[in-house]
Amino acid sequence: MKFDDVLCPFCGCLCDDITVTAEGGRVTGVDNTCLLGTSKFLGDNRLKNPIMRTDDGWKDVTYDEAIASTLDALLEADRPLLYGWSGTHGEAQCIGVHMAELLGAVIDNTSSVCHGPSILAIQEVGHPGCTLGQVKNRADVIIYWGCNPTEAHPRHMSRYTTYADGYFLDNAFRDRTVIVVDVRRTETAELADVFVEIKPGGDYAVLSALRAMVRGRDEMIPDSIAGVSKEQLRHIVEICKNAKFCAVFFGVGLTMTRGKYKNVRNAIELVDELSRHTKATITPMRGHFNVYGSNEVNTWMSGYPYAIDFCRGIAFYNPGETTAVDILARKECDAALIVASDPAAHLPSKCIRHLANIPVVQIDPYPNMTTAFCNLQIPVAVSGIDAEGTAYRMDGVPIRLRKVLETEYPTDTMLLGRIYEAMMEVRGR
Amino acid sequence: MRFILNTGRTIVQGCHVEDKYSETYAGEVSTCRMNLLDMLELGVEEGEYVSVTCGSGSVVLKVVAAGEAIPCGSVFVPYGPYINHIMPEDTHSTGMPDFKSVVVVITPTTEPRKTLQDLIEDLGGRMYEIR
Numbered sequence: 240m241k242f243d244d245v246l247c248p249f250c251g252c253l254c255d256d257i258t259v260t261a262e263g264g265r266v267t268g269v270d271n272t273c274l275l276g277t278s279k280f281l282g283d284n285r286l287k288n289p290i291m292r293t294d295d296g297w298k299d300v301t302y303d304e305a306i307a308s309t310l311d312a313l314l315e316a317d318r319p320l321l322y323g324w325s326g327t328h329g330e331a332q333c334i335g336v337h338m339a340e341l342l343g344a345v346i347d348n349t350s351s352v353c354h355g356p357s358i359l360a361i362q363e364v365g366h367p368g369c370t371l372g373q374v375k376n377r378a379d380v381i382i383y384w385g386c387n388p389t390e391a392h393p394r395h396m397s398r399y400t401t402y403a404d405g406y407f408l409d410n411a412f413r414d415r416t417v418i419v420v421d422v423r424r425t426e427t428a429e430l431a432d433v434f435v436e437i438k439p440g441g442d443y444a445v446l447s448a449l450r451a452m453v454r455g456r457d458e459m460i461p462d463s464i465a466g467v468s469k470e471q472l473r474h475i476v477e478i479c480k481n482a483k484f485c486a487v488f489f490g491v492g493l494t495m496t497r498g499k500y501k502n503v504r505n506a507i508e509l510v511d512e513l514s515r516h517t518k519a520t521i522t523p524m525r526g527h528f529n530v531y532g533s534n535e536v537n538t539w540m541s542g543y544p545y546a547i548d549f550c551r552g553i554a555f556y557n558p559g560e561t562t563a564v565d566i567l568a569r570k571e572c573d574a575a576l577i578v579a580s581d582p583a584a585h586l587p588s589k590c591i592r593h594l595a596n597i598p599v600v601q602i603d604p605y606p607n608m609t610t611a612f613c614n615l616q617i618p619v620a621v622s623g624i625d626a627e628g629t630a631y632r633m634d635g636v637p638i639r640l641r642k643v644l645e646t647e648y649p650t651d652t653m654l655l656g657r658i659y660e661a662m663m664e665v666r667g668r
Numbered sequence: 669m670r671f672i673l674n675t676g677r678t679i680v681q682g683c684h685v686e687d688k689y690s691e692t693y694a695g696e697v698s699t700c701r702m703n704l705l706d707m708l709e710l711g712v713e714e715g716e717y718v719s720v721t722c723g724s725g726s727v728v729l730k731v732v733a734a735g736e737a738i739p740c741g742s743v744f745v746p747y748g749p750y751i752n753h754i755m756p757e758d759t760h761s762t763g764m765p766d767f768k769s770v771v772v773v774i775t776p777t778t779e780p781r782k783t784l785q786d787l788i789e790d791l792g793g794r795m796y797e798i799r
């Protein structure tokens with residue numbers, strides 16, 4: 240059977256023009272996906288049933304047994320951590336927040352080690368953003384700063400920027416100027432009209448210099464800033480000020496280096512300066528296909544986007560204290576529920592060592608690094624392949640994930656729903 | 669020698685995020701990409717091993733020549749369990765550790781690169797054999 244206009248559940252581009260062929264309970268072909276999307280749709284190494292760690296290996300358990308032991312682990316804990324949430328749909332994320340409130344737990348999502356600092360910056364100075372449709376149809380200058388879409392969001396340039404013809408741009412490749420700013424010459428940099436190579440850690444200084452120059456304070460700027468010549472900075476300022484519409488995209492190159500949210504704040508304030516001369520916008524290149532959704536769901540349910548601590552009975556938010564890395568490194572949580580992410584592959588080792596010492600339940604379709612550190616893993620349907628639901632694209636547009644396979648696996652919503660209902664019963668709610 | 673380490677995504681790493689027990693994934697995330705001049709100065713060739721050390725420990729990675737793409741003085745390692753083995757957990761009160769622009773010391777080594785299983789067991793985990 241053939242399905243058109245399917246969403247790709249991999250990266251924040253959330254491409255919605257995928258054609259999927261499915262036969263005999265498997266995806267047999269995909270069209271329009273990039274390599275990342277293709278491997279996700281065709282991937283075929285799911286966990287078959289729930290598995291539980293024993294003294295000398297692993298044993299298979301039923302879903303009922305798995306749910307009972309998840310309840311034991313989470314209800315007995317004093318300070319459970321519910322982490323992950325980026326690779327599932329909004330409806331399941333919603334149950335996660337309810338569960339955190341009931342348990343008095345901390346709920347955090349992967350944005351704390353991704354674009355969490357961008358959200359902190361937005362909380363300080365706001366977000367002059369727009370949809371990707373606006374960029375595609377109007378932006379004649381594109382800046383990619385500290386990101387490498389060629390490898391992380393492979394269709395971003397062909398769907399929305401460099402190669403995407405728009406309503407006001409007949410020949411995108413000729414009419415758009417693409418500037419790439421990075422610490423290394425990535426493949427994206429090779430495709431740029433202008434490549435600006437910054438010394439590592441120099442983003443803040445270069446952003447500040449650009450802001451000063453946009454304000455006409457050229458005379459303050461030395462001949463070179465973090466390896467970038469004043470001449471090149473002047474050239475960029477000219478391109479941006481003369482643009483009809485300048486769209487800035489930035490990646491974790493800004494959020495993961497020293498300065499973190501202050502780097503992003505400076506980038507937003509540069510966009511603010513540019514907006515006095517032309518139309519300028521800024522958008523974070525969100526990684527997981529629904530990490531943005533997790534921030535949205537958390538915000539409309541609790542008032543905060545991530546790192547929410549319910550131990551006081553009300554929502555408390557203090558990144559740096561209530562974020563997963565800090566809680567794990569301080570060995571503070573005494574149980575963890577990991578949903579739709581793989582912290583053992585992406586967090587520092589001190590955090591993983593703590594995971595190895597506490598009861599951990601993982602809800603994820605695939606065996607991953609965290610499998611090796613959990614006591615129980617419960618496989619579920621894959622959102623966007625055999626489960627439907629809502630996901631938010633990197634520009635904050637919610638789109639409905641489609642289902643292309645029938646499945647016997649429960650969806651995240653079904654499984655978390657069952658666990659939550661059983662918890663309410665135990666707690667007499 | 670001291671270097672600035674940046675970690676990040678690569679297409680091969682991305683294609684194997686749902687297949688992390690594959691040889692390809694482990695091979696990709698245990699590489700260290702360097703400028704040719706730095707390789708000359710360190711005295712290592714493509715395919716040889718280096719020990720990368722920072723505050724929280726050391727890890728052995730395989731050298732990949734990155735031509736001019738990586739400037740002298742910097743190295744690039746794809747995200748994953750190998751490099752995160754040594755990443756510092758301090759978040760400077762932001763929730764985000766330093767995954768980029770981290771100062772590391774790199775020396776050539778004849779020590780073998782750890783297998784994924786060894787890495788997991790070092791951290792107190794237990795490998796799950798996929799059936």
Ligand code: SF4
Pocket residue numbers: 247248249250251252253254271272273274275276392393394395
């Ligand atoms: S760019 Fe992202 S959403 Fe689009 S096909 Fe590739 S992985 Fe999927």
